[in-house]
Amino acid sequence: SSPTAAREALLTREWPIAEIAPYIRLVEAVETEVTGDVYRLSDVQVRAILDLRLHRLTALGRDEIGEELKELADSIAELLEILANRAKLYEVLRGELVAVRDLYATPRRTEIAAAADGIEDEDLIEREDMVVTVTVQGYIKRTSLDTFRAQARGGKGRAGMATKDEDVVTELFVTSTHTPVLFFSTLGRVYRMKVWRLPEGGANTRGRPMINLLPLAAGETISTVLPLPEDESEWGKLHVMFATAKGNVRRNSMDSFTNVPSNGKIAMKFEGEDEDDRLIGVALLDEGDDVREFQSRNSTGVRGMRLLGDDQVISLSILHRVGTDADEREAYLRFAPWKAEKEGEPDLTPERYEELRAKEQFILTVCANGYGKMSSAYEYRRTGRGGQGITNIDNIARNGPVLASFPATQSDQLMLVTDQAKMIRLPLTSLRVIGRGSAGVRLFHVAANEHVVSAARIEESEEDAEVNLADNEVETAPLPDATPGDDLAAGPEGGE
Known part of the structure; x- marks a missing residue:
């Protein structure tokens, strides 16, 4: 206007x-x-x-602004005092909560109680086959078995675990997510955990340090593992057999390891003259009278094998008794179904021959340079405790040191892992049964300065056994010139 x-x-x-x-x-x-x-x-x-003028008009609100500023300053001072005084802060919080309760509180309409159906966390875990790997520096992980496709014998494998340059995989086994596992440490202690509680990772992941999962002491690492039957009612019928690098063995009832506290318990003590010994293998068996049952868990047991020079025990496996003598085994081996050349008829009745064939077991041996072989267990005679043993495989100069020897069949699959964290999963159908003293054939085409460090057998179901290698993009590698040891495997190796 x-x-x-x-x-x-x-x-x-x-x-x-x-x-x-x-x-x-x-x-x-x-x-x-x-x-x-x-x-x-x-x-x-x-x-x-x-x-x-305008500035004289604005002066009219100075008093009101001053009063408002004073009120804000008093409010800030009060809030700072509350933050600085924990007792006063709790008093204010309590007052506000009580006010909210008085304003909105209603009687509880639900009841918090245990589930009527007894569902536990494990009941929600899917049952699945897992590959568990443990490294020398204590990293562990589980990976689904389906991640590793089957390859032909002599393949180059694939990356199986990301490790540091100075770290290598020492333990590898295949089991179910619901399987309880005993972990034996270098200090002679044992811990127990189910597989589903282990960290899951892909093929190229490193895993997690076991010190984050188990209460390991300083310098303590896991030396060997033992998967247990899922049905705990069977544990009372079993025994645990221990073997050390110096050839000592010990047998305990499984009852000694039924209850393992969360902080572990003593499994074996390495003291005195056994201070430099170490645990190399643990296995379950349902019978055994050659080694008396120990009640104590402190000793390293008794001598199981007499070693010469720098020899060390590297593997422990359990074979089932068949009840044969040396003549029967020799007569069967001359006409075994897997033998290429046979002359004449076996000096056994058809019934006994068929019984021996049905109960025949095979021992798979794997060496560090990727070579190995499968031989009949009938070729390994039974000797008394404390003996020197017999030759298992020849041509160690080419094959490298033996790293594992365990029962297997041609319907199984084999998982190998190297010190460069490569893995290969291969069927044993192409691996022919050869003599105990043979040099073996190539299983894994390792690179220069690369060595196999662990092996595990995978039991195949009837459905899983039908492996179509052509559909799995098989990676193969040409073999170098054959060696005399390879000649013992009858016929050419079609998978190479």
Whole structure:
């Protein structure tokens, strides 16, 4: 509006005394005493008000702003005091919670109780075959078995675990997610954990340190593992057989390891002259009278094998008794079904021959340079405790040291892992049964300065046994010139 219109509006309006008094005092144009409830401005007062500058008008709100600022300062000081005093802070929190409770609280309409069906975490875990790997520096993981496709014998494998340069895989086994596993440490202690509680990772992951899963002491690492039957009712019928690198053995009832506390328990003590010994293998058996049952868990047992020079025990396996003598075994081996050349008829009745064939077991031996062989267990005669043993495989110069020897069949599959964290899963159908003293054939085409460090047998079901290698993009590698040891495997190796 125009100044004239504003002047007329100010002159004609009756102002409440409380509203217009500050403006009258501001322009210092009080002509008469202000009385009553309303006041009408004079012409002089209107002109004076219209001539006021803006900065003088804004000064009217200083007092109000000052009061508001003082209130904010007092509020900030009070809040800082509450934050600095824990007791006062809890008092304020309690007061606010009580106020919320009084305002919104209602009687509980539900009941928190144990599940009526008894469902536990394990019941929600899918049953699945897993490959568990443990490294020398204590990393562990589980990977689904389906991750590793089958390859032909002599393949180059694939990356199986990401490890540091100075770390290598020492343990490899295949088991179910619901299987309980005993972990035996270098200090002679044992721990127990189910496979589904282990960290799951892909083929190229490193896993997690076991010190984050088990209460390991400083310098303590896991040296060997033992998967147990899922049915705990069978444990009372079993025995645990221990073997050390120096050839000692010990047998304990499985009852000694039924209850393993969360912080572990003593499994074997290495003291005195056995201080430099170590545990290399643990196995379950349901009978055995050659080694007496020990009640104590402290000793390293008794001598199981007499070693010569720098020899060390590297593997422990359990074979089932068949009940044969040396002549029967020799007669069967000359006409075994897997033997290529046979002359004449076996000196055994058809019934006995068929019984020996049905109960025949085979021992698979794997060496560090990727070579191995499968031989009939009938070729390994039974000797007394404390003997020197017999030759298991020839041509160690080419094959490298033996790293594993265990029962297997041609329907099984084999999982190998190298010190460069490569893995290969191969069927044993192409591996022919050859003599105990043979040099073996190539199983894994390792690179220069690469060595196999662990092996595990995979039992195949009837469905899984039908492996179509052509559909799995088999990686193969040409073999170098044959060696005399390879000649013992009858016929050419079609998988190479």
